[in-house]
Amino acid sequence: MKYILLSLLLVSSLFAKLNITVAYPYIKEITHSIAHDRVTITALSRGNWDPHFVVPKPSLVAYLRDSDLLILNGASLEIGWLNPLVKSANNPTIQKNANGYLDLSHYIKLQDIPTSTDRSLGHVHAEGNPHFILDPHNVIKLGKVIMLKLALLDPKNQAYYQKNFANFKAHWQAKLKSYDTKMNKCKGMMVIQYHELFNYFLRRYEINSIDNIEPLAGVSPNPKHTLKLINTIKNNNVKLILQDVYHEHKTANFISKKTGIKVVDLPHDVGAMRGTNSLDKFYDKLTGQVCR
Ligand SMILES: [Zn+2]
Structure with a gap:
């Protein structure tokens, strides 16, 4: 009986999909391009919302509670809304510095870093401008970071993620070329x-x-x-x-x-x-x- 249970557990873990929660739709899109239907992805906000002020609805906590991975923009873009949700979810897997916590801003060279955080200068983004996704040249970089994280958390699909990332990279290299010409x-x-x-x-x-x-x-x-x-x-x-x-x-x-x-x-x-x-x-x- 014990063995049957154990092997059932093993089999279910082999087929279990990673549960991923992301802060913004663009992160969902990039993650989806690399993982397709081998993971479940939920975005906590909509693309037409103000990214600084997502309403921290209690219903969002449920997604975080069940997540194996949380991917956020970082650089304090979520400072006004995400932390209380993560706290309420009380899921050790996605706490800051845990394996299931990925802050994309750590992989980008931030611009507009303020020399002073004087509040009279407005609500400055203290770590630098968090809106780096507006540069299409950051897309491949972020895709790679996400691919590496997926491969780490879900090694059985590593080759699949790598292959999809290679396609993603080739696609975006061509897109960037056309944007650069157009712009x-x-x-x-x-x-x-x-x-x-x-x-x-x-x-x-x-x-x-x-x-x-x-x-x-x-x-x-x-x-x-x-x-x-x-x-x-x-x-x-x-x-x-x-x-x-x-x-x-x-x-x-x-x-x-x-x-x-x-x-x-x-x-x-x-x-x-x-x-x-x-x-x-x-x-x-x-x-x-x-x-x-
Ligand atoms: Zn801003």
Whole structure:
């Protein structure tokens, strides 16, 4: 009887799927490209939500309780919502520094690292800008990190994950080449954005973001700053206002009306807006909206 039970346990562990919970849809997409249906993946947020302020609904705790792996963006992007959920889930496997905890920001060279964390400068991201997924050149790097983690936690599928990653890498190398060519004609363009959400993308393609609609990170627009922006636009050859999907649009529309420059909506994650429901479509849309 004991042996039967033991072998049943062994067999079920051989066929058990890894249960993965991820913070954002883009992480789900990358993980899915490498693991396909050999794992179960749940994203805790939607692509059209403000990634800084996901509502920490108690229903999300159940996913974390059953997870073998938690993959987060990190660099404090989840600071306002994820920690209490992980705490409530009380699952030792996915605690910080445990094997089932993967912080993607540890594998990226962060930009915009503040020299001061003075709160009067706004709600600055203290470790640096966490919005690194906006640079498509980070996709392969993140895919590799995720592949290595999956192979470690689920060695029986290691070869499968490696093979899928090789395909993923080849696919993205070709995509990056086409984006680099497409974006080349917009080099040097001047834009303004709402929050410093698109910095990694803009720097990659040498587009200059000369100011933000929010006067300080995380601080709502005010009339004085908005008038200053209108003057900045009039005195410089600013081409576009880059608007994210989750902030109010009226300030951008007002500035547009006063200056005649166009507002474009940009996705910040997979599923942020119509026509962005895969990683490919997300970057297709992002590059296409900025550089036509
Ligand atoms: Zn931010």
